Amino acid sequence: MPWVDACGAAWTRLGARDIGSSDRALRAGFFRKGRRKSRCCLRQGQDHPVRLTAQNLAVRRSGRRIFSDIAFTLDAGEALMVTGRNGAGKSTLLAVLSGRLKPETGSLIVDDVGEATLSECLHVVGHRDGLKSPLTAEENLAFARDLLGAPTASPRAALEELGLGHALKLPVAYLSAGQRRRVALARLLVCRRPLWLLDEPTAALDVASQAVLAGMMARHRAAGGLVIAATHQALGLDGARELRIEPARSEATALPDASVTRDAVAGDVWW
Amino acid sequence: MVMRALKALVARDLALAARVGGSGALSLVFFLMIVAVVPFALGPDLNLLSRIGPAILWLAAVLATLIGLDRLFQADEEDGSLDLMTGAPVPLELVVLAKVLAHWLTTGLPLALAAPLFGLLVALNGTAMAATSLTLLVGTPALTFIGAVGSALTASIRRGGLILAVLVLPLMIPTLIFGVSASEAALGGTVPFTTPLAILAALSLIAGVVGTLAAAAALRWSE
Numbered sequence: 001m002p003w004v005d006a007c008g009a010a011w012t013r014l015g016a017r018d019i020g021s022s023d024r025a026l027r028a029g030f031f032r033k034g035r036r037k038s039r040c041c042l043r044q045g046q047d048h049p050v051r052l053t054a055q056n057l058a059v060r061r062s063g064r065r066i067f068s069d070i071a072f073t074l075d076a077g078e079a080l081m082v083t084g085r086n087g088a089g090k091s092t093l094l095a096v097l098s099g100r101l102k103p104e105t106g107s108l109i110v111d112d113v114g115e116a117t118l119s120e121c122l123h124v125v126g127h128r129d130g131l132k133s134p135l136t137a138e139e140n141l142a143f144a145r146d147l148l149g150a151p152t153a154s155p156r157a158a159l160e161e162l163g164l165g166h167a168l169k170l171p172v173a174y175l176s177a178g179q180r181r182r183v184a185l186a187r188l189l190v191c192r193r194p195l196w197l198l199d200e201p202t203a204a205l206d207v208a209s210q211a212v213l214a215g216m217m218a219r220h221r222a223a224g225g226l227v228i229a230a231t232h233q234a235l236g237l238d239g240a241r242e243l244r245i246e247p248a249r250s251e252a253t254a255l256p257d258a259s260v261t262r263d264a265v266a267g268d269v270w271w
Numbered sequence: 272m273v274m275r276a277l278k279a280l281v282a283r284d285l286a287l288a289a290r291v292g293g294s295g296a297l298s299l300v301f302f303l304m305i306v307a308v309v310p311f312a313l314g315p316d317l318n319l320l321s322r323i324g325p326a327i328l329w330l331a332a333v334l335a336t337l338i339g340l341d342r343l344f345q346a347d348e349e350d351g352s353l354d355l356m357t358g359a360p361v362p363l364e365l366v367v368l369a370k371v372l373a374h375w376l377t378t379g380l381p382l383a384l385a386a387p388l389f390g391l392l393v394a395l396n397g398t399a400m401a402a403t404s405l406t407l408l409v410g411t412p413a414l415t416f417i418g419a420v421g422s423a424l425t426a427s428i429r430r431g432g433l434i435l436a437v438l439v440l441p442l443m444i445p446t447l448i449f450g451v452s453a454s455e456a457a458l459g460g461t462v463p464f465t466t467p468l469a470i471l472a473a474l475s476l477i478a479g480v481v482g483t484l485a486a487a488a489a490l491r492w493s494e
Contacts, residue, residue: 100354119358128351134290135283146279147359149272 049076049224050112050121050194057106059092066092067245070106079217079227079237084245090230091126093245094197097228098124113194123148126199129184133173137164137183140172145190158189162212178204185213188220196220198229210236276361277369284373294339298378299385301338305331306389317394324393325403325454331389332382332407333414333443340418340439341425341432343374344490348426353490363487371419371483379411402457402464406471410450413475416482417442423489446474 051074058068066089074080082090095101097108099119110118124130131140141155159165162182167175172183181204188196196217202210214236217227229235288295309327310320320327347353356366386407390400421439425431453467 098354099357116360120360122358124351124354124358126351128349128354130351130355132283132287132350132352134287139283139286143279143283144355147276147355147361149276149360 050110050226051075052118052195052226053109053111054097055107055109057093057096057108058104059089059096059101060104061092061101068105070243070245072241072243074226074228076224076226077221079221079229079240081235081237081240081242082228082230082245083232083242088245090245091199093243094124094126094199094228094230098122098197110195118195121193122195122197123188123193124197124199125181125184125188125201126197127203129180130187131172131180131183134171136169136171137175137186138168140183141186141190144187148191148193150192151190152192153189155186155190158186159183161189161216162186162209176204178206178209181205182209185216188216194224195226196228198227198231200231201229202231202233202235273361273365276359277365280356280366280369281373281376284370285376288373288377294342295377295381298335298338299381302331302335302382302385303389305334306392310392321394321396321399324390324395325399325406326451327393328386328389328403328407329410329447329450329454332379332386332411333440333447335382336378336411336414336418337436337439339374339378340415340422341435343370343419343422344426344486345422345428345431353426357490363490364483367419367423367483367486367490371415371486374419375412375415379407379415383407383411399454399458403454406450406453406468409468409475410446410471413446413471413478414443416475416478417446419486420482420489423486424493426490427493446471446478449474 053073055071056068057070059066070093072080082093084090092101096103097118099117108118110121113121130144132143135143137159138155141158145151145155153161156165156168159168159182162185164179164182164186167179167183172180175183181201185201201213205213217229217235217237221227227237227240229237306327313319344353347356357363359366383404386404387400390403395403418435418439421435421442424438425435428434449467449471452462453464453471456462456467457464
């Protein structure tokens, strides 16, 4: 039904208006003819390296400043580890990146993904795992694949990769915390999205599964994907940069980051 | 791609309603309970029952619709599925539409189909049963769409069920009025049956547009 897709395109365009209305890459996508073409770019991903730039991010929740002046640039294949004490705002930063929270100031710019909005470019695996307990692992993954689009692997293949092939037909309610987490991680494999946001991905995972996850992340980065993980422990991310969120008051800064040279302007982020 | 995502959403919500703990059969049972309790309260006066029968069925339908509504978005908000949906390459308005459709298929439609059967309990004759069933079929979408707005507004509030009922019930009054008056017009009177029925259909269509947009706006706003 082409008209439905057309409506969808129009709506998404409305919503997409400003992840940087000044951003050249996005604007180029905006005027490009034919949405399908740009969709394909997103799907293949490797051809068009994705880059995420965050500038001057500050978040205030219930009047309390959580952090400010967060800035980083992630090029294709790079990974960022977000660290900090409990309650420092790691999950809050991920929520901002995923579009669930709006930052007080600052901007987020994602380049070279055509017309897709930031939230359409990312996978989120966090504490709220998005799994429905009464449904089987396979049904959960098939739903995520159909909903998110750009399918890459079958639920069976994804689960087998994470060593859960036997749980394919089991309701998620029967699984342990670690197994649930692995089903949620299998979502990363069933459809391709360039940016992975992982909130303590190794929580409840056994050593073997942590190694599998490290392998998954390495492959994703080799294919030009980005990984941002909030974590307390080493994740086996080679050459990952670290963003340490310090308690409010003192400046929260990224490691020296010379790559922020773009002249993109700050602006409110809405998507 | 959009159709595929929406189909997946509807199929998932239907599957969830059918599984253990789902609200599929529950609202129908609740509907039956209310309709069955009223004759006990009023006594075995068949004339009275058949006169107020359509009103009882409609009241029961309104209350039964309210029952499952508080979990419509809240359940997805709690376990993070809602984040999955906002990340889908589908506008949130269509997500709302798909979820409301699935909800109506599991509550409104069964209520409308079961109405003739439950009409027996309140001594309705054949014409009244058919009329009530038809008005419920036309009118329950309005109830679900109006309820979806309240459900979206209370999605992030724990135990938001009561607030939802307080918010939403007053907005359901017009639907209730025209639903009952259409059912009674079928039994005779000065107004032809189609006049209130047309208004009822209009209410459903308006609620469909306004409710979808408002619920999506409420979900975005609450984030």
